[in-house]
Amino acid sequence: MIEQLILGNLRFRETQFNDNIAYYTELTKGQSPPILWIGCSDSRLQTGHITQAPAGVLFIQRNIGNIAPIHDWNFATVLEYAVKHLKVKEIAICGHSDCGAIKALDKDLTGDVYIPLWLNNALEAKNRVDSRITKPTTPEEVKERSRLIEQENVRLQIEHLKTYPIIRQALQEEKIEIHGLYYDLHTGALTKIV
Numbered sequence: 001m002i003e004q005l006i007l008g009n010l011r012f013r014e015t016q017f018n019d020n021i022a023y024y025t026e027l028t029k030g031q032s033p034p035i036l037w038i039g040c041s042d043s044r045l046q047t048g049h050i051t052q053a054p055a056g057v058l059f060i061q062r063n064i065g066n067i068a069p070i071h072d073w074n075f076a077t078v079l080e081y082a083v084k085h086l087k088v089k090e091i092a093i094c095g096h097s098d099c100g101a102i103k104a105l106d107k108d109l110t111g112d113v114y115i116p117l118w119l120n121n122a123l124e125a126k127n128r129v130d131s132r133i134t135k136p137t138t139p140e141e142v143k144e145r146s147r148l149i150e151q152e153n154v155r156l157q158i159e160h161l162k163t164y165p166i167i168r169q170a171l172q173e174e175k176i177e178i179h180g181l182y183y184d185l186h187t188g189a190l191t192k193i194v
Helices: 002-019 021-027 047-051 073-085 100-104 114-119 123-132 139-161 165-172
Strands: 035-040 058-063 090-096 177-183 190-193
Touching (some): 058 073, 073 165, 100 114, 123 139, 139 177
Parallel strands (some): 035 090, 090 177
16 A cells, blocks of 8 residues: 555645645745644545645644643644744634544444544534434434534533633634534535534
């Protein structure tokens, strides 16, 4: 598979890179992306493809479940660099349909060490949805419940994001906007979550 990736890179260089060499040369001088994108690590969700954003537009942080964990050094570093140094103007947290992390909230993960700990950051989304709906009994209801939890998880992660002092200050000073997004794998549609 690595050889296929290297061949893909060769095709990229021979076409898109060479056809836009001035653009890519400009990118070597530094970055100033306007958006911090917090998305899921899911391999079916290729951010640049679904948004058609060219290189240099998105500063990307991906993890399982598009989580904005509270008190995480890695995540805090991304936020600090994006807001303080890159001066992003917008932050997007993007969830998606058929999310394995959300499905795992209902599974017994005995034997796993890190995944259950990580998913504790999304558990409240499941609890909120389950408190509002009746227990699903049909496959359609199960699918709808998952969609509701996936979308509620985006809202929850926005709440988590706002616990970071650098984000609270940037919001107070009106230096950034935060957006919740949801990508549907079945339709290819990217929509806002309110």
